[in-house]
Amino acid sequence: MSYQFRYESVLSIKEKEKDQVRQEYIHSVDHFEQAATQLYELLRKKEQLEQxxxxxxxxxxxxLHIKxxxxxxxxxxxxxxxxxxxxSTARQAMQIKEFELHKSDVEVKKYSKLKERDRTHYQFLIKQEEAKVMDxxxxxxxxxxxxx
Incomplete structure (x- = not known):
């Protein structure tokens, strides 16, 4: 009698969703960094211009030169x-993706914890059955x- 988690397919789907959301989050972080770097370069140009x-x-x-x-x-x-x-837009998008990543991480942890409890209960039942057979x-x- 082998152990089979009844929500294994749901767990695998949730893990795939989490991986996808993680990739989207990484993409949004990259986009934010690019936008922030561009802003930094423009601000640096302005500072140099003023100097x-x-x-x-x-x-x-x-x-004419002043104009x-x-x-x-x-x-x-x-x-x-x-x-x-x-x-600002990139930061908001990044924060939304971060929230979604956190939410999907929580979902995966719920199913993982459920799987852990279910496995522990299964092992307990197996030990009980073995003890009964031994008795x-x-x-x-x-x-x-x-x-x-």
């Missing part, structure tokens, strides 16, 4: 705003000795 602008102002600039810098700064700030929105054998042996 260069201050140095150039101390040396003296033409009006070009302001135009570039406006475009950079627009890009930064868009990038911040992307980072019957001992009783037969005792009665055979008594009637000889």
């Amino acid at each position: 260069e602008h201050e140095q150039a102002l101390s040396k003296g600039l033409t009006v 070009q810098i302001q135009h570039y700064r406006k475009n950079l700030e627009k890009s930064i705003d868009q990038s911040q929105n992307k980072v 019957e054998a001992a009783l037969r042996q005792f009665t055979n000795q008594k009637f000889r």
Whole structure:
């Protein structure tokens, strides 16, 4: 009599779902990291632009050059705003996937725990059956000795 967990198929499905959600979470983390890196690069460019602008102002600039810098700064700030929105969206998606991963992990743990309890109960029943068989054998042996 071999042990067969009655919810084995459900457990395997839940484990596959968990693996899929884990892959989606990893993908969302990568997407978030890319968006955050892009934002960091834009902010670094803006900081460098401001430093260069201050140095150039101390040396003296033409009006045309100042206008070009302001135009570039406006475009950079627009890009930064868009990038911040992307980072925020990617963070939210990542947090949702993290929650889903946690939820699927809990589901798998529930079925694993159920399987563990069921196996323990099965082993207990097997030991009880073995003890019963041993008691019957001992009783037969005792009665055979008594009637000889």
